[in-house]
Amino acid sequence: MALPSYASPFERFWYYAFRVICALIFFFLMAPILIMIPLSFNAEPYFTFSQKMLTLNPEGYSLRWYAELFSSDSWMRSIRNSFLIGIASTVLATTLGTLAALGLSRAHMPFKGLIMGILISPMVVPLIISAAGMFFFFSSINLAQTFLGVVLAHTALGTPFVVITVTATLVGFDHTLTRAAAGLGAPPTTVFRRVTMPLILPGVISGALFAFITSFDEIVIVLFIAGVEQRTIPREMWSGIREQISPTILAAATILVMISVALLTVVELLRRRSERLRGIAPR
């Protein structure tokens, strides 16, 4: 998008101003995240850059907070819990959300709007209200302070993302394909496995990713429902900041950022590959 030769002085000014504004917005969004990465290598137990770090003296840097992170039982437990709860609730949310989206995309589904609204509501209702409600409800049926309780609560939060992404994928889905498959002799389960599922897979994967990240960085519900045994990474950071301010949190945060970036990259590559396989990638 080069500047055309007939651009007026104002257009020339705006052309550069626009880029400066975009750069500032990016800086504003990214700086707090990126600043953590060098700080996590701080040799001192502070959240600020030391003089040695600023002069790029190797002595100012160390891996001690990473070592501390991996040798701490409570941190390792919280990492394990986060993955356990994240994966379990993602599997549940993806399964339920995909099934719901398939049902909701049928032409003659009654009460479509109402059901969609109810399924989406965990996204709309303030989290603190959901969390408080779940706390009282789960306490009365002995689900509070159990893994199952946290997983179910996170499933409820993750499902709307799956419903939305899969529904969006199904808008472009050609339903004569399932008819064609049935006409060719495939029973309904085979039609789903061989035709519907591969075609909506990109939507299912992005939904699953959102569901996983929702569970992974969720703190409010964990604060209400999880006990000590179910502490997740965000919960551990929360108590880390309140109780013992240590850059271990920064090391954990850096690792989380890396995981998120890696996850997004992998999913995007997979999605592009599947599009190329289907021959629909823009050339």
Added chain:
Amino acid sequence: MDSTAGDDTAFVRFENVQKSYDGEALVVKNLNLDIAQGEFLTMLGPSGSGKTTCLMMLAGFETATHGNIFLDGEKIDNTAPHKRGIGMVFQNYALFPHMSVAENLAFPLEVRKINRSEIKSRVQRVLDMVELGDLGDRMPAQLSGGQQQRVAVARALVFEPSLVLMDEPLGALDKNLREQMQYEIKHIHEQLGVTVVYVTHDQSEALTMSNRIAVFEDGVVQQLASPTELYEHPKNAFVAAFIGENNKLIGTVTEANNGTCTVQLDNGDVIKASAVNIDGVGSKTTLSLRPERVMVIPEKDMPDHMENVFEAEVLELIYLGDHIRTRVRVCGDDEFIVKVPNTGAGHHLAKGRRIDVGWSVADCHALDAS
């Protein structure tokens, strides 16, 4: 072929079939239709006439509100689509976009648990049949519209069904390709002897390909007959107008006997016609007359088989190469078309000129008044 193929020979049979989507309006009103084994039957009609609904009921994607459908003597109303063993070609081809051409063709064989080597040879055979022998590895999106169409036909045939349904399969192709594919499908049908039920709104496609045509309108089969019969002897005004070009003259029957009748037009002219579908003396009727059956009569040369001769005024001439399409005013009708063959001898037609036109009783059909 007789319009009722006989009780025992019917391969596909619709018996008093009705269909309503909303429980009130009938999309298909009491359909009775027998299709013989090996026949190429076309359901022809304008959009919304119920033809596609009939096809979908036969395929099992819609359920009849009333009545029964039989396939090879078996009642199939309660059989799931995937158990009917019917091949189907969809309007948009419905090729699986995530599978290669060969995988698309192998799909119906795989779900039938046929062994791998057999699948491979059958896929190759059917690819060769549609002349796509070396394109098995392509993805559907990499094929042209005509090639996709061939794959769709091949996929509907590869598992050797005895019945193949086609829902406007050529609608998306351009004219030349469409005509070429019409012949190819016709040849495949002749070669394999498979029964084909074909849905289209294109009358020339129906005339080219079919053994018999069922003309649908308003959920009712208006006429079921061979292409020749349909064109030469339309049973009512809708069929006459829908199949081929047609001059319409409205009048009142004044005399009827022995299969012929005399009709007085609103402007007073009197025409003799064959009585095909009239209510009797005094009733209104539509006279139907093919433009190519109207002759321009050279001056002072009256052929004796022309019972109807009228003076006409030439309003418009359109040169179309093989014939000259001539719009004339005759019997009070401004939209009367005469196709004058281009015999090379030059013609004496000119705009504004008065000529004599004539037609025989046999070519002029007195039909219902609608």
